[in-house]
Amino acid sequence: MTQFTPYWWQDQPQYRNTEAPPAKADCVVVGAGFTGLSAALTLAQAGRQVVVLDSEAIGFGASTRNGGMLGSGHKVSVADAKKHYGPDIAAQLHCEANASLAFTKSLILDHNIDCSLQACGRLRTAWTPQDFTAMASANTGLQNIEAFAARMVPPDEMAQHIDTELYFGGLLYESHASVQPRKLHDGLLQLALQAGVQVFGEQPVRAVKAKSDGFCISTKGDNIHSQQVLMATNGYTQSSVSMFLAKRILPVPSFIIVTQELGKEVVKALLPGGHCMVETRQRFCYYRPTPCGKRIMLGSRAALHAITPQQALPTLTTKLTEIFPSLKNTEISHCWTGFTGFSFSKLPNIGCHNGIYHAMGYCGNGVAMAPYLGHKAALKMLYPDQQHSVFEQTPLQSRIYHQGNPWYMPAVSTWYRTRDWWDNKQRAKALSKLRQKNE
Numbered sequence: 283m284t285q286f287t288p289y290w291w292q293d294q295p296q297y298r299n300t301e302a303p304p305a306k307a308d309c310v311v312v313g314a315g316f317t318g319l320s321a322a323l324t325l326a327q328a329g330r331q332v333v334v335l336d337s338e339a340i341g342f343g344a345s346t347r348n349g350g351m352l353g354s355g356h357k358v359s360v361a362d363a364k365k366h367y368g369p370d371i372a373a374q375l376h377c378e379a380n381a382s383l384a385f386t387k388s389l390i391l392d393h394n395i396d397c398s399l400q401a402c403g404r405l406r407t408a409w410t411p412q413d414f415t416a417m418a419s420a421n422t423g424l425q426n427i428e429a430f431a432a433r434m435v436p437p438d439e440m441a442q443h444i445d446t447e448l449y450f451g452g453l454l455y456e457s458h459a460s461v462q463p464r465k466l467h468d469g470l471l472q473l474a475l476q477a478g479v480q481v482f483g484e485q486p487v488r489a490v491k492a493k494s495d496g497f498c499i500s501t502k503g504d505n506i507h508s509q510q511v512l513m514a515t516n517g518y519t520q521s522s523v524s525m526f527l528a529k530r531i532l533p534v535p536s537f538i539i540v541t542q543e544l545g546k547e548v549v550k551a552l553l554p555g556g557h558c559m560v561e562t563r564q565r566f567c568y569y570r571p572t573p574c575g576k577r578i579m580l581g582s583r584a585a586l587h588a589i590t591p592q593q594a595l596p597t598l599t600t601k602l603t604e605i606f607p608s609l610k611n612t613e614i615s616h617c618w619t620g621f622t623g624f625s626f627s628k629l630p631n632i633g634c635h636n637g638i639y640h641a642m643g644y645c646g647n648g649v650a651m652a653p654y655l656g657h658k659a660a661l662k663m664l665y666p667d668q669q670h671s672v673f674e675q676t677p678l679q680s681r682i683y684h685q686g687n688p689w690y691m692p693a694v695s696t697w698y699r700t701r702d703w704w705d706n707k708q709r710a711k712a713l714s715k716l717r718q719k720n721e
């Protein structure tokens with residue numbers, strides 16, 4: 283029987299704080315995911331009295347629901363970044379993407395966070411021959427800015443990494459890694475608690491109002507008075523609390539399945555490289571062995587609007603068997619969903635609007651970036667006159683059609699499904715031409 287809760291949550295402790303939040307704090311952080319906890323840790327280490335509030339049980343958000351793929355990317359190419367922000371910022375965006383991976387790895391290693399960190403690398407797989415060419419040229423561009431451990435994997439080497447005939451080669455990011463995300467979240471939570479941060483779950487923030495001497499934070503209990511506030515709500519941002527952010531952050535769901543135990547030998551035969559895998563196709567799949575090496579986890583966007591995991595399950599199982607036909611009758615043990623937060627610029631941002639700080643917009647790439655930008659947002663709150671990150675220069679944009687409610691996403695889902703259908707037709711044509719040429 284499939285369970286419709288995250289596989290990562292199984293047998294993990296749930297932190298609860300039954301005390302009432304204090305009436306006063308130096309800093310209130312809204313949202314107890316990677317961003318909020320990392321920011322809280324840095325603020326507490328600098329001597330601030332910090333309160334973190336989450337509307338749900340601690341660890342409810344994307345930080346414990348994700349694929350656990352620890353990487354360095356963001357979704358904007360160097361060419362696009364140069365066009366929109368100029369060459370200097372484009373270069374810094376690449377360097378800080380690399381810095382975010384180094385930061386989060388160090389956070390784990392320096393504090394001995396037990397989160398099944400595996401130096402497995404990530405293989406980005408080309409869905410079409412054109413994708414392979416484009417990846418090679420993008421990689422050269424990035425290496426020219428700042429070298430990092432990545433190399434092209436030609437099509438005839440793919441069998442060493444994966445047992446499927448679907449892809450036209452790939453790009454192997456050798457320094458990328460994987461984690462058990464719920465354990466990483468718990469590790470961060472423990473560090474924050476040890477540093478003196480007070481963390482409260484089931485404490486929805488209902489409003490943040492500016493006062494002459496700080497902010498008044500309305501919760502379900504008494505109000506809290508705080509000097510500073512950080513919104514760390516990403517894909518779970520509510521328009522009732524911040525219309526400014528809700529107009530700028532699009533909640534886009536992602537869906538994940540995990541197979542029943544297949545055994546280490548079967549998983550090793552299907553994924554001999556043991557990497558995290560991410561495709562280049564429009565509605566791409568991402569997948570990896572689970573930390574025990576006995577199961578496969580696969581994620582994808584079954585829809586771009588909120589549907590239930592029960593509704594998403596058939597789409598995900600079809601995708602899994604498309605990649606690995608031998609898994610056709612495999613039972614799926616877990617299926618779940620969570621919200622990523624997309625910005626219209628496709629880049630994350632640290633900012634301050636009407637005195638309220640925020641760090642969000644990871645566009646589905648937050649396992650390394652969210653702890654990093656949480657830390658950077660805290661530095662901004664401590665030293666507002668200094669620049670701490672290039673992501674202060676990627677302001678969140680709004681769109682006239684998005685007033686905080688993504689009513690149009692079902693239509694966008696249909697558009698993407700149509701594009702997938704068209705791309706697959708083109709891919710089939712290219713494949714048959716290739717076969718004819720080889721015969």
Ligand SMILES: Cc1cc2nc3c(=O)[nH]c(=O)nc-3n(C[C@H](O)[C@H](O)[C@H](O)COP(=O)(O)OP(=O)(O)OC[C@H]3O[C@@H](n4cnc5c(N)ncnc54)[C@H](O)[C@@H]3O)c2cc1C
Binds near residue numbers: 343641
């Ligand atoms: C299914 C899925 C797969 C993913 N896979 C990957 C991956 O493999 N690699 C990768 O790099 N990234 C991945 N991501 C993205 C990554 O998980 C996120 O970018 C990251 O966790 C964001 O962290 P956060 O702390 O900003 O937000 P979250 O962890 O989402 O936390 C936000 C919190 O804010 C709380 N909140 C909202 N409103 C209020 C309020 N009014 N009062 C109090 N609390 C409030 C919510 O309850 C929530 O707990 C994935 C995301 C999903 C959903």
